[in-house]
Amino acid sequence: METPKNPTSIQHRIREGLSRVAMVMRVDDWNRAKRAGINPTQLSILELLEGRGDGLGVKEIAFHLGVSQPTATDSIAALERKGCVEKRQTETDRRGVSVAITTAGLTALRAGDGEESLANQATEALAAHEQEDLLVMLIKMIRQLQVNDAIPIQRMCTSCRFFAPFAHADAAQPHHCKFVDAAFGQRDLRIDCRDHETADAAIRAATWAVFENGRD
Ligand code: SF4
Secondary structure (H helix, E strand, O other): OOEOOEOOOHHHHHHHHHHHHHHHHHHHHHHHHHHHOOOHHHHHHHHHHOOOOOOEOHHHHHHHHOOOHHHHHHHHHHHHHOOOEEEEEOOOOOOOEEEEEOHHHHHHHHHHOOOOOHHHHHHHOOOHHHHHHHHHHHHHHHHHHHHOOOOOOOOOHHHEOOEEOOOOOOOOOOEEEOOOOEEEOHHHOOOOOOOOOEOOHHHHHHHHHHHHHOOO
């Protein structure tokens, strides 16, 4: 029997907790997609392409979304029929094609916004320091998934060449973004920044070591 003295592993229970949150987020995604007149996979593609002016290849889209290439191809074709994305020849490779969001795609994305999501309501109920801790924990989990090649490198501060962690003595704004030349705090760390430029592997490792160790 499972009792407080004999629980399942903490990893198992964290996964149970995350799966409950993921379930609610799926409901949020369905509702947003419905308002936008598309399905959740198509919504995820538009979100991924927003802020990526050069677009992405089909293979990259599939990898980012964790779906098969045929699934990504079908969803892209449906979005193309709706005028939400367009295919462009890549400048570097004449045979290569990238998929980019159109103005209609951006409009559809905005149409999905409106009602506050259930997941947002849950995070808003947390205290400010709990929100910040959760953000940092998520960044650490995402980074581990990247290290394990489970997901591609995300446009997070911690992998960005402009990021200087704990560069300032100010505890409220310890980090520095060299892109905008400004200090910022833990709660402003980005998960998906459109100005992100991936640092090379050695810089990423050094940056991560400083970020992970904090001020110690
Ligand atoms: S450019 Fe964006 S990702 Fe890079 S450090 Fe600045 S805020 Fe973070």
